[in-house]
Amino acid sequence: MNDKKDDKDKRSVFHVSISENEKKQVKKYAKADNTTISEFIRQAIFDKIGRIENPEIEKLNSKDDTLILKEISKLDKKFSGMEKILRERLSNGKVIKSTLEEIKSRVNHEKMEYEKQQIIEALKKHGSMRPKELNELTGIEVHAIYKIISDDISFKFDMTVGRIELNE
Structure with missing residues (x-):
């Protein structure tokens, strides 16, 4: 703890001039990084110094990036x-x-x-029939019988008695 106090005592002020837009940008990134502006700038300076002192680390990262890009290209x-x-x-x-x-x-x-054709044959034999009777005789569903007779002019449906006969 004493070291930190001594470290702070050794610090000195360093003035840097930047534009108003640059200042806003630094504030924005410092806030996003949850640091103060001073801490953010200090970290940026020491990151840059680290890259200068250890250029091989930067080269390794760029090689990795190249490999990753090649892999992404293959996958694409x-x-x-x-x-x-x-x-x-x-x-x-x-x-x-x-x-x-x-x-x-x-x-x-x-x-x-x-x-x-089944309905026509049944009606030829029996003259006229109710849809239910046609169903029992031919096995054709009643709704299908109604569909067939309504779509074809060969049939006549007498609604008063509910019987179907051939239209002649």
């Missing part, structure tokens, strides 16, 4: 390649999805056409 190229592959796969996925949707719509259309 690797990620760019991976991103390209992912974009291609995403594009392929979109093509597959649209193809599947097209197949699904064809299958759905063919299924509806088949169900329409």
Whole structure:
């Protein structure tokens, strides 16, 4: 503790002229470093002296920086390649999805056409039927029956009695 007191006694004032902007900048960095302006300037001076006295440390850091930059460059190229592959796969996925949707719509259309033919055959045999009766006879869901008869002019739906017949 006595050494610090002696150290303070040995200190002398050193005047430096700096611009107002530089002073604001030093204050800002000193505050960010949680030090006083004097401590900040003192540390900066001794850091600079240390770099001058030990230039090999500075060279080691620059070599490390170069290696790090090379590694970052390699990783960047690797990620760019991976991103390209992912974009291609995403594009392929979109093509597959649209193809599947097209197949699904064809299958759905063919299924509806088949169900329409079943309804026509049933109505030819029985004349007119309720949707529930068509469901029991053909196994076609009632909502699908309504969809088929509403989309096609081949059918007539008598709402008063709730029966479907062929439109002739």
